[in-house]
Amino acid sequence: MTTLRIAHAEPRPGRLANGGFHTRGYLVVLADDAGHRAVPIWMPGAGDLADLLERPADQIVTDGVPAELTTRLLGAARARVTGVDVDVTDAGAAELSPAVTVARIGLAGPAGTRQVTGDLALGLALAAAAGAPVRLADAVLDRLAVPVPGDDLLTPFLDRVPPPPARPGRKRWPLATLRGPRPRYEPRNLDFADGLDRWNLDSWPGPDPDRPDPDRPAPENGSAAGADAEPDYSAAADGPSAVLSSAVPRPAGSAALVQAMYADDYRGAIVTFSGEIRVDALTGQAGLRLEILRHWPETREDHGLTIASRHRDWTRYEITVQIPANADLIRFGTALTGAGRIALRNPDLRRTGPGAGPETEPR
Secondary structure, three states: OEEEEEEEEEEEEEEOOOOOEEEEEEEEEEEEOOOOEEEEEEEOOOHHHHHHHHOOOOOOOOOOOHHHHHHHHHHHOOOEEEEEEEEEOOOOOOOEOHHHEEEEEEEEEOOEEEEEEEOHHHHHHHHHHHOOOEEEOHHHHHHHOEEOOOOOOOHHHHHHOOOOOOOOOOOOOOOOOOOOOOOOOOOOOOOOOOOOOOEEEEEEOOOOOOOOOOOOOOOHHHOOOOOOOOOOEEEEEEOOEEEEEEOOOOOOOEEEEEEEEEOHHHOOOEEEEEEEEEEOOOOOEEEEEEEEEEOOOOEEEEEEEEOOOOOOOOEEEEEEEEOOOOEEEEEEEEEEEOOOEEEEEEEEEEEEEOOOOOOEOOO
């Protein structure tokens, strides 16, 4: 077993560009100082641990931190927390998380020593409150730890923050999806060499999703509409291009094939999203789309460029906008409403100036 130091319990996303503060969870970092490596953990509920780590030395936190009270009660009973061993319950786990761990909390007192089990957040909070060591099996540490050559044990792991959860049933464009490791402020896979990796297919109801479509059968047995139904839209990579198309003759609502990324490095700048587009004949409303999400998920700016279906040859289009200083996310790609097919190749998103700029037609 290797003893680890609880280096951080950082609320994320934390301070927002508008001066507000939002906490969706905590990025906890366990440091192996001797080995110059660390293990990141995303924990939705680690507020007590964060409070304990922020307290001044030798100060007791008495407000809303049960772990602190627990250690004082143990002390009154002449018992103490001797250490917390973090056990992994899934041998194939690719990362440390509350779902695949259990904390074995060591206790010593007049009756002897023993271990009790608890969840990871409780175990780490008790260790912080009692000043007890946290230990992890050497084999697990060797497999999951990340080398950290410098003293900054937080910034290297900011890309481990997961995306916000989906909000089903909202009659609006869905919040940008950021799957897997957090993209670090730059577009990825623009040549579609990795298929649709980093690109997401989003679809949503029309302006009145609660009104039944007379041309569509009602769901049986009161089941939710669309739970097992054929999707109305589909997306696929086709060589160096990506294709968004309807999957049924009369698709409901709209769809977008988009890539999402954090806006940090683009705030205040003019950006241009461009791409070569080709649409099939008789395609409904289709074109480029650029979204800016601010104060997520409350505010969204949509910038779209509809392309006439008569332009069936590859044609480059572009949208130029200024990214607000308080932007959180940028989404860019293609959108389709109704039947048809739109293909995108050679997409590009880049800074083109420091001031405001117009949306433009084909070039």
